[in-house]
Amino acid sequence: MQFKSMVLSNVEVSPSYFRMRMTAPPAISGSQPGQFVMVRVNPAIDPLLRRPFGVFDLGTFETEFTDCGRQSYLEILYKVVGKGTAMLSTLHQNDHLDILGPLGKGFIPGDPAGEKLLVGGGVGLAPLYYLAKELVRDSKVNLFAGGRNKEDVLCITEFERLGVETYVATDDGTLGARGLVTDVFEEQLAKAGPKATILACGPFPMLKAVALLAEKYNVPCQVSLEAYMACGVGACLGCVVKGKNHSDSTPDYRCVCKDGPVFDSKDLLWS
Amino acid sequence: MQFKSMVLSNVEVSPSYFRMRMTAPPAISGSQPGQFVMVRVNPAIDPLLRRPFGVFDLGTFETEFTDCGRQSYLEILYKVVGKGTAMLSTLHQNDHLDILGPLGKGFIPGDPAGEKLLVGGGVGLAPLYYLAKELVRDSKVNLFAGGRNKEDVLCITEFERLGVETYVATDDGTLGARGLVTDVFEEQLAKAGPKATILACGPFPMLKAVALLAEKYNVPCQVSLEAYMACGVGACLGCVVKGKNHSDSTPDYRCVCKDGPVFDSKDLLWS
Amino acid sequence: MTKPNLSVDIAGIKLRNPVMTASGTFGYGAEFAPYLDLELLGAIVTKGLSMKPKAGNPTPRIVETPGGMLNAIGLQNVGIEAFIAEKVPFLRTVTTPVIVNLYGNTLEEYGELAGRIDAIPEVAGIEVNISCPNVKQGGIVFGTDPQAAFEVVSLVRRSTTKPLIVKLSPNVTDVVVMAKACVDAGAEALSLINTLTGMAIDLQKRRPILANITGGLSGPAIKPVALRMVWQVAKVVKVPLIGIGGIMSATDALEFILAGATAVQVGTANFLDPSSAGTIATGIETWLEENGVADIRELIGALKS
Amino acid sequence: MTKPNLSVDIAGIKLRNPVMTASGTFGYGAEFAPYLDLELLGAIVTKGLSMKPKAGNPTPRIVETPGGMLNAIGLQNVGIEAFIAEKVPFLRTVTTPVIVNLYGNTLEEYGELAGRIDAIPEVAGIEVNISCPNVKQGGIVFGTDPQAAFEVVSLVRRSTTKPLIVKLSPNVTDVVVMAKACVDAGAEALSLINTLTGMAIDLQKRRPILANITGGLSGPAIKPVALRMVWQVAKVVKVPLIGIGGIMSATDALEFILAGATAVQVGTANFLDPSSAGTIATGIETWLEENGVADIRELIGALKS
Numbered sequence A, B: 001m002q003f004k005s006m007v008l009s010n011v012e013v014s015p016s017y018f019r020m021r022m023t024a025p026p027a028i029s030g031s032q033p034g035q036f037v038m039v040r041v042n043p044a045i046d047p048l049l050r051r052p053f054g055v056f057d058l059g060t061f062e063t064e065f066t067d068c069g070r071q072s073y074l075e076i077l078y079k080v081v082g083k084g085t086a087m088l089s090t091l092h093q094n095d096h097l098d099i100l101g102p103l104g105k106g107f108i109p110g111d112p113a114g115e116k117l118l119v120g121g122g123v124g125l126a127p128l129y130y131l132a133k134e135l136v137r138d139s140k141v142n143l144f145a146g147g148r149n150k151e152d153v154l155c156i157t158e159f160e161r162l163g164v165e166t167y168v169a170t171d172d173g174t175l176g177a178r179g180l181v182t183d184v185f186e187e188q189l190a191k192a193g194p195k196a197t198i199l200a201c202g203p204f205p206m207l208k209a210v211a212l213l214a215e216k217y218n219v220p221c222q223v224s225l226e227a228y229m230a231c232g233v234g235a236c237l238g239c240v241v242k243g244k245n246h247s248d249s250t251p252d253y254r255c256v257c258k259d260g261p262v263f264d265s266k267d268l269l270w271s
Numbered sequence C, D: 001m002t003k004p005n006l007s008v009d010i011a012g013i014k015l016r017n018p019v020m021t022a023s024g025t026f027g028y029g030a031e032f033a034p035y036l037d038l039e040l041l042g043a044i045v046t047k048g049l050s051m052k053p054k055a056g057n058p059t060p061r062i063v064e065t066p067g068g069m070l071n072a073i074g075l076q077n078v079g080i081e082a083f084i085a086e087k088v089p090f091l092r093t094v095t096t097p098v099i100v101n102l103y104g105n106t107l108e109e110y111g112e113l114a115g116r117i118d119a120i121p122e123v124a125g126i127e128v129n130i131s132c133p134n135v136k137q138g139g140i141v142f143g144t145d146p147q148a149a150f151e152v153v154s155l156v157r158r159s160t161t162k163p164l165i166v167k168l169s170p171n172v173t174d175v176v177v178m179a180k181a182c183v184d185a186g187a188e189a190l191s192l193i194n195t196l197t198g199m200a201i202d203l204q205k206r207r208p209i210l211a212n213i214t215g216g217l218s219g220p221a222i223k224p225v226a227l228r229m230v231w232q233v234a235k236v237v238k239v240p241l242i243g244i245g246g247i248m249s250a251t252d253a254l255e256f257i258l259a260g261a262t263a264v265q266v267g268t269a270n271f272l273d274p275s276s277a278g279t280i281a282t283g284i285e286t287w288l289e290e291n292g293v294a295d296i297r298e299l300i301g302a303l304k305s
């Protein structure tokens, strides 16, 4: 769906990371974890294109000045990296946005009996929070969070409050273990039960490492990808990635916006 | 000069007319009435060009949270007509702007002993306020203000507070006389003394009528023009108007931004 | 006041209003059905189609630029067989005319493809893309050389009885020469413009951003160039024109119509707002009402200049 | 770290850094002296000059467009006599090289004017505008026909010993052909691009906004087209290129240099921010320092592709 939204809050939770809460229609509650929204930052033509962000959290709130009871909200967690996110970060309460979503295919929870291994790098943690919230109802959830330094590892307390067991690694060791989160992850993966599921979101090299580990230990694995997007609805073919059967002569392209952003790691070509 | 400025207030004083006060360096006090500033609405490329606005008022204010004493401010009075002014109208206190100015040539007061006949149409009143403020020190000042309806005739109370005698005419008669301000003006002009000076700002047809009356009654007259502008400093040659000697074979173009916006009405070609 | 007339005729295709979607920016229509009523549109133009499925270019394929975007999709498409099997059934469910945008890698392929499409009753007309700047083989030559354009359009004309629109490239010295060549070859309408060839660079990586190095520039940035070309061509050719390039609003669309376009196509705007094309169509109707224009056709080429 | 080298050589003109101002957007230099130190610039290019003073077009002459602007100034200028009498004295006060942009209404006028300028010691070089789209007579033909371009550049080459830059129009099918013709005729450097021809319409008035109907599109909107043309020409010709088109920042300028430009010109940005050209020059220096590049010349054409 497409809807007008009003900013409820927009807070810098860590240097250059912002958490923005905005109004949404009740149907937003149908979003699957891993789905995303396309945000039109302002009605001017600079920036021109919408910006994609994962659904970080959903909920309802009591409206202050009206009688209409509880209203729905949507939260995104974003990092300021360029023009669009910089402009987003200057928005205030009551400013307006135009939102498209939820879009794409989200994570599939898999067997509730199996433990869930969530792997997130940097702002890749964003969609994992809403995912964890849903998963903890039925399953044991572990989170492996990585980043360059402690400021990149976000909202760990929130995850812990959900009852998620968290493992952290940073490149510089300022939080958790020093090194790659995939190393910490492999240790635990080796011990994981046969019904475990891996659910990952983060930079491509991290996802690739996770996908290879998943293959090595034969654990089902879903990854959430990023790609430059224009339409978000499968029309422009701007956001494609190579599917497992891809070769130059027999192309197999998938749209990150429509066939993803969450893919079974086995469906993609990682080389 | 070029300076960064902070919005102090931005108030809708009449439907779609806003009065914006912003910080300015002390040198702003050197502005002549009739000069203008070019405002860069935001650092994005939409809108691309700066927007020109007359200096409506200047002054100083006591800063609230610092020790640095009185600071200068600049005020503009603007009408929302398109994209740039619409964006300006959404700015809040503490938002930032980039200003170029004061630019161009302002009004020349003339003999203080003569009475000053100010003629303004719609938002053309804007530069006349600062002008009146300066003129009332030494001279008797009359203001002839016109507009389509009462909402177009701005800040009359402020002019009266300065001791200016005001005459108002509106097309629909909702304020002052019904009809053209130039009719009301002609009545008084006929009675004006030999040292009187006319100083006018408003739409081109009004200025033309005023210029013709000035000629008829042989009273010196200065008019402030508008033109589409890019640079504001006489470099792009986008803002030219025809000077008195203009013909297709012997062109005489003047830059509104640099040679104006205030011209002696005799220096221009009115046909 | 009675409702104004918005319907126009393009090469024999009756459009309920002049607002079409631009090829490559609206998929095969179905993608946008959740966001707007497809019955609001004058026509739907589908993604550029070729005989065989086509992989398109490697990624990145798109990048935002000031007031516009570059794309180098490379004409990825499902090919004629899958189009018939998978896309036509949905298009049958809408009454809005469907125009198929096609291209070939060779002269012969253009003819063959036009022949295949001729047999599809759901297709109201054909738009021939001779202007896509991304495909080295074919594309660029047909679109910039009047003789080559004449040949390919003539062949397509002989291969189909469907209404025939030819889409022009702006990357030429004189668009009027190209327009005339296409009309001489049998084009019943012209659509213009396709994208301007451009490039974007990632300074830190010291690389072009697009894998294809160059791409096609679309969006508001190109509107002045598109308006100028429509105006130039309208002065000279007699067939109806479809104005394309940076149309974001009903005002933009009406400007193209004043310049001489009978209809318009909405492209990049679909990405900014998936309901754009519908909003533009209803916006045109409102404007006609508010300005007392009884028939949109009064505005076609009505620019005073 | 020692300061990086920013100096470059264009056709024998030594620039302290690669940032020049674009003709017609910086007046005769003096207009901008209150807003930036002219000594920060690599070179100043003055407003297009003709033999006689020229009135230019009626107004409106400029209009904002999405991410850009159209101008149809019509090359209003003071003419060679007034240039020498009124403008040269100020230019003598700056050490920054001054390049005179010139054009003629006829072939002969180009030659005559180049000859006159040859005698002015304060002028470091000549930039020949064969690309202005506004003047019917002359401009458009020289800039879009390789043979005409060859002739006019050859004549100018014979008429002056000053360093000779030729400025190319983007309104052509193949800019490389034009570039080669100019180099063959003796151009020692090429600057590109001039403006794209465009148009804007006032819907309510049903009129073109510009009195001249069409105008030249400049600003960020055209940057992708300009980058592409610089890259195309750099692959083929050997003379230094000056990249122009929508440069607003040091990043933009460096992108043009990666694409193959030895220097750049800042145009429309001067209107948005009169100190732009200076800010861009210092911004380039900072970038080189931060990225450990000792010499700007390492970046010229260094795009990996």
Ligand SMILES: Cc1cc2nc3c(=O)[nH]c(=O)nc-3n(C[C@H](O)[C@H](O)[C@H](O)COP(=O)(O)OP(=O)(O)OC[C@H]3O[C@@H](n4cnc5c(N)ncnc54)[C@H](O)[C@@H]3O)c2cc1C
Pocket: A036, A047, A049, A050, A051, A052, A053, A054, A055, A076, A077, A078, A079, A080, A081, A082, A083, A084, A085, A086, A123, A126, A127, A225, A226, A227, A228, A229, A261, C063, C064
């Ligand atoms: C499905 C999906 C979900 C995402 N979820 C989040 C999230 O929850 N939080 C978050 O901070 N970021 C997320 N991203 C990345 C986010 O979209 C980009 O950081 C953002 O678009 C950058 O915009 P900008 O204008 O600040 O950067 P600029 O570099 O100025 O953007 C220029 C262009 O590149 C595109 N772009 C730049 N970086 C990326 C990127 N990494 N991925 C896709 N497009 C990019 C922009 O959308 C824009 O079109 C997600 C991306 C995708 C595809």
Ligand SMILES: Cc1cc2nc3c(=O)[nH]c(=O)nc-3n(C[C@H](O)[C@H](O)[C@H](O)COP(=O)(O)OP(=O)(O)OC[C@H]3O[C@@H](n4cnc5c(N)ncnc54)[C@H](O)[C@@H]3O)c2cc1C
Pocket: B036, B047, B049, B050, B051, B052, B053, B054, B055, B076, B077, B078, B079, B080, B081, B082, B083, B084, B085, B086, B123, B126, B127, B225, B226, B227, B228, B229, B261, D063, D064
């Ligand atoms: C010397 C001078 C002083 C002015 N002083 C005032 C003032 O004190 N208060 C006020 O409300 N207005 C004033 N104006 C007019 C004001 O500049 C325009 O109303 C404003 O630029 C419109 O911008 P926009 O983006 O809202 O309109 P748009 O129509 O979206 O603007 C599009 C383009 O046209 C230009 N433009 C549109 N209308 C005008 C106009 N009337 N004059 C010049 N350029 C125009 C804009 O600057 C812009 O480049 C003055 C104009 C000039 C030349």
Ligand SMILES: Cc1cc2nc3c(=O)[nH]c(=O)nc-3n(C[C@H](O)[C@H](O)[C@H](O)COP(=O)(O)O)c2cc1C
Pocket: A236, A238, C022, C023, C024, C025, C047, C048, C049, C071, C073, C075, C101, C129, C132, C167, C193, C194, C195, C217, C218, C219, C220, C222, C244, C245, C246, C247, C265, C266, C267, C268, C269
């Ligand atoms: C992502 C994308 C894909 C496109 N694919 C095609 C295509 O397949 N065939 C075609 O003729 N034009 C194609 N175009 C060009 C558009 O149809 C249109 O001519 C151009 O985008 C200009 O219009 P706009 O500025 O409204 O987008 C494509 C444009 C974009 C942005």
Ligand SMILES: Cc1cc2nc3c(=O)[nH]c(=O)nc-3n(C[C@H](O)[C@H](O)[C@H](O)COP(=O)(O)O)c2cc1C
Pocket: B236, B238, D022, D023, D024, D025, D047, D048, D049, D071, D073, D075, D101, D129, D132, D167, D193, D194, D195, D217, D218, D219, D220, D222, D244, D245, D246, D247, D265, D266, D267, D268, D269
């Ligand atoms: C108002 C204006 C006047 C111009 N006059 C000239 C000129 O006299 N001669 C010339 O060669 N180019 C002229 N140009 C073109 C610029 O020099 C430059 O090539 C073009 O604007 C693209 O650069 P930009 O996008 O940085 O503005 C003019 C451009 C503008 C905007």
Ligand code: FES
Pocket: A228, A229, A230, A231, A232, A233, A234, A235, A236, A237, A238, A239, A240, A255, A256, A257, A258
């Ligand atoms: S973003 Fe357009 S197809 Fe995915």
Ligand code: FES
Pocket: B228, B229, B230, B231, B232, B233, B234, B235, B236, B237, B238, B239, B240, B255, B256, B257, B258
């Ligand atoms: S606005 Fe540029 S010369 Fe006046």
